[in-house]
Amino acid sequence: MRELLATGGPFVLLGAAALALAYWLVQPNPPKRVVLATGAEQGAYAEFGKRYQEQLARHGIEVVLRGTQGSADNLKLLEDPDGEVEFAFVQGGADRQRQPDEPPPEGLVALGSLFYEPVWFFYREDSARRLLGRARLQRLAQLAGWKLNIGAPGSGVTNLMLRLIDLNGLEREQLTLTRLGQTPAVVEFLEGRLDAVAFTSAPEAPMVQMLLQTPGVGLLDFAQSEAYARRLPVLAPVVLPRGVIDLARDLPPRDVHLVAPTAMLVARESAHPALQQLFVQAARTIHGEAGWFQRRGDFPSPRNVEFPLAKEAERFYASGPSWLQRYLPFWLTNLVDRMWVVIASIIVVLIPASRIVPPLYEMRVRSKVFRWYGRLRQIEAALEREPSAAQARTLRQSLEELDTRVGRINVPLSHADELYALRSHIHLVRKKLLSLEGA
Template identity: 25%
Template sequence: MTFRKNKNQDPSIIVHSLKSLIQEISDWRNLFRTEWPMLLLLIGGITILLFASEPFPPRNIYLAVGQEGSSFEQLGKKFKPYFADEGITLNLVNTSGYTASMQAISSPESTLNAAFSLAGIAPKGRYPNLQTLGSIEYVPLWLFHRGIKLDTSTVMTAFKNEKIAIGPEGSGTDILSSRLLSLTELNADDNPNFLHLSNLEATDKLINGEIFGMFIADAENSPSLKKLLKQDDLKIFNFEYAQAISKKMPILSPVVLPKGSLDLRHQRPAQDINMLATTATLIIKKDTHPAIQHIFMSAAERISRDLDPLFSNPDFFPVYLDHNLPLSPIASRYYDKGAPALEGKMPLWVVSYLDKIWLLLVGAFAVIFPLFKLFPNYRHTRAILLISNAYEDLLQIEREAQETTESQKLLTLLERLQEVNLDTLKISIPADEMNRLYSFRGSLNTVRQLIANKIKENEK
């Protein structure tokens, strides 16, 4: 193809660029044809690296949400759409309570990936394969009862002689209420009046008058609590010494149920009620896929922002409060730097994958970049290599010419010289490498003249 018909015509950038592109493509074809083992090895290595770093999250996730009808179950349902948006199914698994959830998720054979729990209950160091993503909302410890208005000086005496539900055995409610009762030297294990009932069963028995009271650690949106809060004949115990109790039980924080917050029209409750609360924490297995953790964190922030809580500022959660379990590194970066910059612009699994391997990419870039710089200039590099090879052939021909006086061998060397010359004419030479070609051809002519002179000497 002729790009320039008139030697006096001004050079065209477009024509030059097109010609360079055609030559570059031609040389890249040569690269793939001659260096295919190296390229195949490189592609294979990159593929292995990508899959070894687990870019794709599992399609099914299992979350333990405690008792049926609990606020944890309601909270779990709010997470489901966020996972569905990413093409992942969040399966909610009911358990009898805290102990069952922790035993299940900590088991290597368990299919559970995450669990809701109450902050401060997990003994420090007992679950080395678990981490936390932080607390999501306050979970108050409610004490509903019937009959007279109890104060802190009479409640424990009354409880010794009345049937009180303290939650299923091993549940968060059981652990918190038992520790609270022990502060006044009441041992829940030794008193037959303290009953291990599920929230649903205890609620029905309390409403029907079969028991005197019940503890329940749950948020106000749980079905059981909604049912209890509608009962005008049930009272909420006022922990007047909530501040003192929180000093004895640091896992509980003093909170206040404001006057009229349940029903402003009918002023329920009629006065501020001092209460105690822990928080709902999200626990995960340490090897949980980073994309799953990102979805949990993003969903937790949005869900807590949309809550209408009685006890906290919506902007307070999620937050790392329970230090009995280590904070996940993914969650730590989320708290320190916020959501990844690309969140919302691409699937979260892609965002989390980039967040996971960016350090690896930086290290790989430092190694690969010097090599990569060679590829866009492969046409230059290939031309230099081919001319260098031609110089080596030329040197060998010159040495053989110096060592022989036989006319027939000199003629053979002359033919080989012509072949080398023709090969160099086939090389795709960038304009800024032309000097190498013509320098070589000057050397080639010198050797040709040497051989020609020796042939003339033999003819004399």
């Protein structure tokens, strides 16, 4: 065993060192903490952020939620090289600085589109009566003289609403535009100091749910939704079905046409691949069910994204989760997934090197026997010089010591013949020595 350890040990240590170096370079396990930029409190992004937090906590990942004013702020945080934010929700068309034909910022990747974010344009019916002479607002072009909140600076709705106002031929001076956050804007709206408020949000947002069921609050029907989608490619026409809010109360009482950009999950390209994989899997769980505007399985999707699709997302949409995850915990599956190529490379390199181990082991075992032949040859050569009686006794003592040491040698059974050959040779020299003493 000692010889086996002495010969195979360095080889094992070399393999372990190569594996440790590969682990250090690849860093297969993700960090335990990640920052996700969401949005305003009581908005859809904030609500979905909590669900992602719960999903990743099951794998030991702490998701820190960073509240912002919306998509524009989230993009700035992602592009900040010194910032902590690595993942964020971003609304389609939220980048006001980029023209439609410009490439997206470098270093950012999309993990997929998540859900439609309809433009919820709520108005007070009493304001419509006062300004239009009827209870219903029919088109954005009728907004001249209205007090309208278009979202806080940094939110995605601001840029979108300004573009919609321009498309309808309205001069911005014809409206009183405010830039309040979502909660204070709703307070002002309900108290009558604003005529209308605009959100872009998933229907899960508490503010949207509340306003949809508030008496005296109307929701603009974008009857020209198809035309808006043609003029602004970031928009898609969607329909809020009759009765989807409350079947018993028949809310809404008719189909409502809306326009909707698509919310995306965007990450830094440098974010750990395992974290990207976890976020995509969480997106499938959170957004994969049927909703007001999508059927089961429509989201998350690799379509309608404005950034290059991350490689982890491409692999997930093509083949789904790894089959190992059905039987192994995520950390082990991830370790195998990230390291198998490296381990295979190390094995390919070490297999040729391992061929030297058996000859080296055999050489070390045989050397335990053959190194004593040198001492035996010395004794035999001294006998051939016809020693005196005193020298013969000294040689005999040396021979007996040699025989005693050889008797203590342990070798595998496969090499026992060499050991017994040495002992028989010692016996031959002993016979020669005894015959010399007799003479």
